[in-house]
Amino acid sequence: MALLRLDAVRWRDVLRDISLAWPRGRLIGLVGPNGAGKSTLLRVAAGVWRPTAGVVTIAGMPLHRLSPRQRARHLAYMPQQLPEEAPYTVRQYVAMGRYAYGTRWTGYERGNMGREAVDAALRRMGLEGKGDVPINRLSGGERQRAVLARCLTQGSPVLLLDEPIASLDLHYQVDVLKQLRALAAEGYLVVIAIHHLELAARYCDEVVLLHGGRVTGSGLPAAVLTEAAVREAFGIHVRTYKDPFTGALRLSLP
Amino acid sequence: MNPLNHKWSAALRRLCSVQAVPVSVRFILLLALLLLAMAAEVSVGPMNIPLSRLLSATWAYWHGSRTADAVVLGAIRWPRLLVAAFAGAGLASTGAVLQALFRNPMADPAIIGVSGGGSLGAVFMIQIGAQAVSPWLVPFGAFAAGLAAVLVVYRLATVDGRTAIHSLLLSGVAVASLCSAVVTLLLSLAPLETMQQIMFWLMGGLDGSTWSHVLVVAVFVLFALIVYESQAHALDILSLGEEQAEGVGVNPQRVKQVTLVTAALAVGSCVSVTGVIGFVGLIVPHLMRLWMGPSQRLLIPASALGGAALVTAADIVARMALAPVELNIGVVTSCLGAPFFLYLLRRQYHREVQG
Numbered sequence: 301m302a303l304l305r306l307d308a309v310r311w312r313d314v315l316r317d318i319s320l321a322w323p324r325g326r327l328i329g330l331v332g333p334n335g336a337g338k339s340t341l342l343r344v345a346a347g348v349w350r351p352t353a354g355v356v357t358i359a360g361m362p363l364h365r366l367s368p369r370q371r372a373r374h375l376a377y378m379p380q381q382l383p384e385e386a387p388y389t390v391r392q393y394v395a396m397g398r399y400a401y402g403t404r405w406t407g408y409e410r411g412n413m414g415r416e417a418v419d420a421a422l423r424r425m426g427l428e429g430k431g432d433v434p435i436n437r438l439s440g441g442e443r444q445r446a447v448l449a450r451c452l453t454q455g456s457p458v459l460l461l462d463e464p465i466a467s468l469d470l471h472y473q474v475d476v477l478k479q480l481r482a483l484a485a486e487g488y489l490v491v492i493a494i495h496h497l498e499l500a501a502r503y504c505d506e507v508v509l510l511h512g513g514r515v516t517g518s519g520l521p522a523a524v525l526t527e528a529a530v531r532e533a534f535g536i537h538v539r540t541y542k543d544p545f546t547g548a549l550r551l552s553l554p
Numbered sequence: 555m556n557p558l559n560h561k562w563s564a565a566l567r568r569l570c571s572v573q574a575v576p577v578s579v580r581f582i583l584l585l586a587l588l589l590l591a592m593a594a595e596v597s598v599g600p601m602n603i604p605l606s607r608l609l610s611a612t613w614a615y616w617h618g619s620r621t622a623d624a625v626v627l628g629a630i631r632w633p634r635l636l637v638a639a640f641a642g643a644g645l646a647s648t649g650a651v652l653q654a655l656f657r658n659p660m661a662d663p664a665i666i667g668v669s670g671g672g673s674l675g676a677v678f679m680i681q682i683g684a685q686a687v688s689p690w691l692v693p694f695g696a697f698a699a700g701l702a703a704v705l706v707v708y709r710l711a712t713v714d715g716r717t718a719i720h721s722l723l724l725s726g727v728a729v730a731s732l733c734s735a736v737v738t739l740l741l742s743l744a745p746l747e748t749m750q751q752i753m754f755w756l757m758g759g760l761d762g763s764t765w766s767h768v769l770v771v772a773v774f775v776l777f778a779l780i781v782y783e784s785q786a787h788a789l790d791i792l793s794l795g796e797e798q799a800e801g802v803g804v805n806p807q808r809v810k811q812v813t814l815v816t817a818a819l820a821v822g823s824c825v826s827v828t829g830v831i832g833f834v835g836l837i838v839p840h841l842m843r844l845w846m847g848p849s850q851r852l853l854i855p856a857s858a859l860g861g862a863a864l865v866t867a868a869d870i871v872a873r874m875a876l877a878p879v880e881l882n883i884g885v886v887t888s889c890l891g892a893p894f895f896l897y898l899l900r901r902q903y904h905r906e907v908q909g
Contacts, residue, residue, distance in 0.1 A: 372803025
């Protein structure tokens, strides 16, 4: 059964008639040119923006019926990057993911659950020694790990991340994608917007190609990112081939 | 620099740094500072009342005694002190909250138009001679106009049920400057005597504070502190950006509404009783952030204590500096506050540049 489902979703004239359904345990890559609607799709799927038409359901429940806190317990959404001047320590930042479990009046959680969830998330992301470091002292890659840790503390089965590997170097791009794969293997549904087609093809279980606010392809990377589809979406004449070592889809640029 | 001197300044810097002192001790120090300022405020004046007689004279006033000491304390100094302390607490904590909400270090209570609207309301009431009817009409006019100004600012900045922070900032500035233009217009049309009254009100003052004033300010400010504290965690999260906040379950529009209404009530009550006291809402949250760190849960109560101490201390200066002439407290906070603030900014900047 699909965990997250979009039925005939429209958002103003940015998204048109989008129907998608994803089960648990997948890493999904949203690809497409700038302005194709990747970020908008993530916002709508996260319930931050309400669709103009159509409905988004999580585990069978329409998203717009949930309160912001209930929603945050079902899916974690991370917009592009953290602001540079964030004055908090890694631990303070990661603990913000527990807001959805706080009491109505103080906003803070009772008991030790929150602390344990934060410790577990820091450990999971290899940041256990960095809890007291100000978050803006971390390197770009570590910071992205902190962002993932914050998402994990929400205890939600769905992670929606907008360009999690933009502005990272190759080492951390691969590092973050491997982390995301591992999370998908544990049963999370992870949906990311990603510009790098070859990395998407190498690490994602499925890709969704967006062009002009419509889904023009969805499925296995090799089936979606065909020469014709890439030419139509990006206007670039590529040749595709199989990577001789990994068997993944590769693109030869003109 | 000689080594001993250097050692001392290093020790001092360590003491002032955020991590060196536990939170509880930092709060106790702030409280001690406030108590010191309060004690000075009630005992110092044209008629000095030694601290030893403070309690007994207050007690006597409470039980109907009307000796000179008792009357000066009970009818003049205590109300004045409490209005100063509550107004300072309200302005500074509101400043802290608005700086987080606007994600802008220059935000202060004036930025949502409440001070400008309040001034306009008060000036209008003075202009039409409402004081002759009831002494409460001027504060009431200030309060109502302050709230109306915030409402206008909020409506202007809200489209499709969403309030964009930058439009809130811009409409706040626009409404504030419109109000100040109309105030100037009214001033230029006023006869000389009314004009003096208006100028005096605009510069902010605590003279003539009564127990009723104390009650008004205390109720609104204490209410505001409770509400702010309930929004502290959400404000922390919101300071990282609205989309981030929505991702973890914060409802930004709700936080904005609750915070703005509460700020309008708290500052409106302060402005209506004391007039405009500048700089407290801007400077105290910055000082407290250096001393307490960025977390709103600590910053809000710390700013309240700090603001209370600062306004109380400023009032001592206002009363005593050129005695028997009394300065307006707004003049004191701005004259002392601005240079001190600049000094702090420079020092902070140097430290950041040096690493």
